[in-house]
Amino acid sequence: xxxxxxxxxxxxxxxxxxxxxxxxxxxxxxxxxxxxxxxxxxxxxxxxxxxxxxxxxxxxxxxxxxxxxxxxxxxxxxxxxxxxxxxxxxxxxxxxxxxxxxxxxxxxxxxxxxxxxxxxxxxxxxxxxxxxxxxxxxxxxxxxxxxxxxxxxxxxxxxxxxxxxxxxxxxxxxxxxxxxxxxxxxxxxxxxxxxxxxxxxxxxxxxxxxxxxxxxxxxxxxxxxxxxxxxxxxxx
Numbered sequence: 001x002x003x004x005x006x007x008x009x010x011x012x013x014x015x016x017x018x019x020x021x022x023x024x025x026x027x028x029x030x031x032x033x034x035x036x037x038x039x040x041x042x043x044x045x046x047x048x049x050x051x052x053x054x055x056x057x058x059x060x061x062x063x064x065x066x067x068x069x070x071x072x073x074x075x076x077x078x079x080x081x082x083x084x085x086x087x088x089x090x091x092x093x094x095x096x097x098x099x100x101x102x103x104x105x106x107x108x109x110x111x112x113x114x115x116x117x118x119x120x121x122x123x124x125x126x127x128x129x130x131x132x133x134x135x136x137x138x139x140x141x142x143x144x145x146x147x148x149x150x151x152x153x154x155x156x157x158x159x160x161x162x163x164x165x166x167x168x169x170x171x172x173x174x175x176x177x178x179x180x181x182x183x184x185x186x187x188x189x190x191x192x193x194x195x196x197x198x199x200x201x202x203x204x205x206x207x208x209x210x211x212x213x214x215x216x217x218x219x220x221x222x223x224x225x226x227x228x229x230x231x232x233x234x235x236x
Contacts, residue, residue, distance in 0.1 A: 182211055
């Protein structure tokens, strides 16, 4: 236990925590995106998927709690490392710093904090139904084992939300910030975990950019499609 505490108090230990939690969060982002992309398969498929998740009951809340803990660790340790880096280099470089570093590297803290704010809004919007309660209250009638029953109409909630240009624009902007964060974050994780060779720097950079584009295009395809009228409400 003392060894773990000493490790977490070291810069290397904190970098390792940020890397491991970053990998877990990236995995969640990709799985979450794939689940949401079922919007394009219609209300039956997406609502059935959402109902299946809800049926997990307590396990779903355990997963949410674990995800929240990883997110908190990632943010706290990343901010601590950023503060240590600033303290170790109180004066900015006169030349070269901005030329050599990427936009993603220079804005990691800023984009991370803005993504955190977006996550809070996203939870209030689609998980808790606080920002648009009229969208959250839609239900779908389905045939159950004992006759007709209702389930939460996630499909209509998402479509109604993204039909509002301001909401859709906010999601698109947030995904751009997340992609910018990932464009450097993935590369940083690979370097921290020591799975990158000297010859693999360019390959890792390309992987980071590819994953960032996959996340951006996948997640923004939904609000863009709804705004374009390609994903209508049921019966529309």
